[in-house]
Amino acid sequence: MLAAAPAHARSAHARIARMTLPTGTMTGVTVDLDWPAAATEGALRLRADRVDAPDLGYRFTALDWRCVLRRDGWSGWHCDGPAMTRAGTMRLRMDLTDTGMNAMLTRGASSIRVQRGDGRGDATQVDLTAIPIAWLRGLVAKAWPAGQMKSGAGDARLAVTTPGDDLRITGPIALHDVGIDTPDGTIAAQGLDAKLDLDMMLGATDRVALRGRLGGGELLFGTAYFALAGRMGELSIDAEQRGDCCWRIPHFDWRDDGVLQTSGKATFGPDAALRTLQADIRSSDLAGLKAPYLTGWLGAAGLDDLAVRGALDARVDLGEQGLHAVDARVTGVDVDDPKGRFAFHDLEGDVRYSSDVPVESALRWTSGHVYGLDFGASTLPMRSEAGRIAFAQPVDVPMLGGYLRFDHLAVQPAHADAGASAEFGLDVQNLDIGQLAKALGLPAFTGQLSGRIPSAHYASQQLVFDGGLSMALFGGKLDVSALSMERPFGVAPTLSADIAFDDLDLESLTGVLGFGSITGKLDGYLNGLRLVDWQPVAFNAHLRTDKHAGTRQRISQRAVQDLSSVGDSSFAGGLQAKLIGLFDDFAYSAIGIDCRLADEVCEMDGLSARGTNSFTIVEGGGIPWLTVVGINRRVDWPTLVERLVAVGKGDTKPVVN
Template identity: 30%
Template sequence: MPCRASPWGPLGGQFSAAVLQIGGNASAWLRMQGQGPGWLNLNWRSVAGRWTAQAQGDLQVAPLLAGAGFLPKGWQAQGQGALTARAAGARWAQADHVALHLQGQGLGFSNAAGLRAAQDVQLEMAAAGSRGKTWSGTAQLRWRKGAVLWSPWYWSAPAAQPVSSRLRWQLGARDLRLTAWQIIWPGLGTASATARIPRGGGAARWTVEHADLAAGPFYATWVKPLAAAGGLAADLQAQGSLHFSLDWQGGLQAISWQIGDAGLQDAQKRIAIQGLASQGRWAAQGPAAQASLAWHAAELYRLPVGPVDGRFLLAGKGFSLLHPVQIVLLGGSLRVQQLDGNWSGPRAGFRLAGALQNANLTALATAFHWPPFTGRVAAVIPELRYAQGNLETSGVLSAQAFGGNVLVQDLRIRNLLGAFPILTADVRMRGLQLKPLTEAFHFGFISGVLDGDVHDLRLLNWRPDAFSARFYTVRSPGVAQQISQAAVQNLTRLGGGNGLSGFFQTLFLRMFKTFRYAHLGLGVILHNNVAELSGVGREDKGFVILQGEGLPRVDVVGYNPRVGWSELLARLATAMHSGAQVKTGE
């Protein structure tokens, strides 16, 4: 019985039937086969008014789906499936029992863009149902082999044990309901869920009643693909356990969670958290609920951060800190007075305000591999606002260090947690004591009071890219302005030459260990990796960095006002490590 006009191409088959009027008995057998779709045997029998049908076949997926019109335009499919099916009923047009078993081998698909694809998938599916007032039944699925790409996600079947799922289902006049749904994913965890899918359209409701997951695989497989490339979230690694339940209908409606003994870190050491724990509940509608966030220890850009135990209030569109939090930081404390935010709309982000108290400069210098500064620092943090990856302040960030004040204005950081953050600000320094500042370097001894201004500062990936700066000493009652022989020599190196004019100045430098000075200062304008230097005055064709006072008098003059930024840094490094530190004026 050949058929050449089928949607699957030429088909061949055999058919036989027997009908017995007495008692209503009848039977039929049909075998269809073709080079494209494969083969299928169908047996049908009716006894005493009740019929049963059985099907068995070995089918090729691609021509079967394409011929039935199930394959979207531009998609390709491959693989084969061994099918066994059974159905039964009391009437010709109605079935009251169905059962299906399918084993798929080498299954795959891909769309035209290649962003949704599967390769070498092996799975087993079984489903059964019966009809009472409504249809109900069970279904099982085992995924044993292969990989699936559903951009941005990529899943690969575990090698040791299959991913398995089983559920109960009920098909009513209005919806399809999935109940007692259990999912076991080796290496990831387990979950139980329900779903309600309307038959006439509308948003489906999905409920994860309970999920117990390993935080590391869950973050790597399900969360990280959603992160922007090059950002902090895309580089994070997670550890620990995660338990949650959620409700989803056209969007997330509610979620409860518990995180225990977890950790976060990224390869670039921007953040590292140990002993992370959190629990709470959030709902899109209804009253606000409380949540907690705590950790044992953390590092932020290599700064050690002490234990944290915060309590928050979560509402539909935002959160707020219930009580101020005191955090051990750099031997002092960071008091977070305000922390609130929202996660909806174009300005989704957070606001923070607080103060840093009695922080140890030595600890700060050690964390950033700076010279060993000494002393304490305090700072007032105005309202910082973070939105869309950018951080800015509405006020002036003020700090006290080295006996003076440092004010940071118009602070903005774009792409804060991205691959190339950009910082811009203006910095004003007043009354810094040079003695404790220079004691941190192998630069030589300088006493006095330093002021400074840095305009249009721009850091690209935390490295200077452009600025206009001027640093200069100011006279202060009771503070001597003295400089050591070693410091004079290093200022000379910084200026790019010997910078000392005259036989007597060179002789004085050999004979005396300290000198008085009237003015000391340096201006630097950085642009396109070139630094333009200036001083506190001009002399002939040069610029005066140090203007001596009294006898013996020593001046330091620079004669090369334009120098490459890397060369200037090299000079500074040479000056800082050129020899033993000299202290005077104790």
């Protein structure tokens, strides 16, 4: 248009519906030129309703560019001036020759430069300098429509070609402090840095290849969280998509300084959700692997403080219906929960799982503990078939002078819409209750713990036991039934159980508890017991002495004192109440106390009611006649616990009315 203008022309005006550029289009274009006669330069004004370069990621509306137009040699033109858009003011410089074009758009430190021709063949060179990462949203959307570019900046030197009907973009990219996410929040990144070589082909089949280094920030992918601050890994990835769906990765490789090496392939669904994955994973330093790569999964399981050491070599095959196969080998692995919930030492061996083909493996350890209960060396022979992994034979685990025998154990990994589950049977034989009490910080109980759990089931973070446990304790018997746990190794674990006891020897029991001295036998139950984070929040306790021929029933002055202190109680008996301090012990006919705990209040009761707010705890059985009466049916649970602790320390005083 300019070359055709007559030499005497002073002005020109043109309206163009659509202009096609090497990297995009302009629509609604108006061009005005004012070139005075005999002048060496003119004023050019170009307006466009819209400028689109979708493959490079920039789009402007209401463009208004004013520049001074000058000749550059015989056939060249140069124009440089401000360009205003609704997004703000920039500066646009353009050089045109009969062989090519050179244009640069700048805003502050950011610039986009486009060069075409001048010996470059069909290639268009695009240089991006310090551009806001949001300017790349169009380019990213070609490969990832759901990706939202939030923050950061980038540099690139890209070659754009159009082989056939395709568009190819190649060249180095540098990204700085990048933040991205998706509308559903399943993928997000913050503070990422990268230096990558890009090779992207867009057409009937889209292909993307990236090679380079990535790290320096945080990355979330589904339930996987990676903390890469201060780390840079080597990335190699190839991806392709036919039509509009769906992306597949025929090859990926990630290497992080010996901490982690992983490679494999993957496919994704229409919503970018992972559909299949085959990966080889190797780490010679599990301690170094934890912080950058495992914190997300461990945190979700309530194990964020877990300490782990050793080496891992694994192959994982995840199918559309869930886990298809695992072949993992561990060497010299120690796992230790600083909260004291569990530990395993010197783990060696392999774990193999297959959803179809039978496979065998074995895992062993030298020692460990669960909630302070030490156990010894054991080997777990395993066999996987029909989508389950199970013990190939019963397994004995030495513990507390006895042993645990797992008759069977089978694990069903998550598949389709069902979560992971497990089922096992357990025999408990001759565990030393003295060692158990010491490990749990309890008084020095004595006896043996034995029992059988025919079957226990774990699913959805809930462990439910069939059968029960029986203890030979204080010359009597204690049975545990209706036992279940929620989040056993997670946050705020919960335990529920019913406990019944029969013919416990009170002299032995009170001696251990430091509760004065009471002789006789005790029956009762603790039903509906519920512990949250190992603290009782609910139960229904019922305690009664049980008369046996030939068994004396006596209660010491100290025990009377302790009972009265704990239960808001008083003595009754007229003159005998005033003389009660003169005797060391007393005969009784019955002792009984109840407590129903709810909302941190114990609803108290005893042998019989003695008015609207009092009840009998100890009924006398001789001279001097002694009766201990509870005078408060509602007792604050924390206060009651403080009193029990004081009783154990001997810090109680008698209450005599």
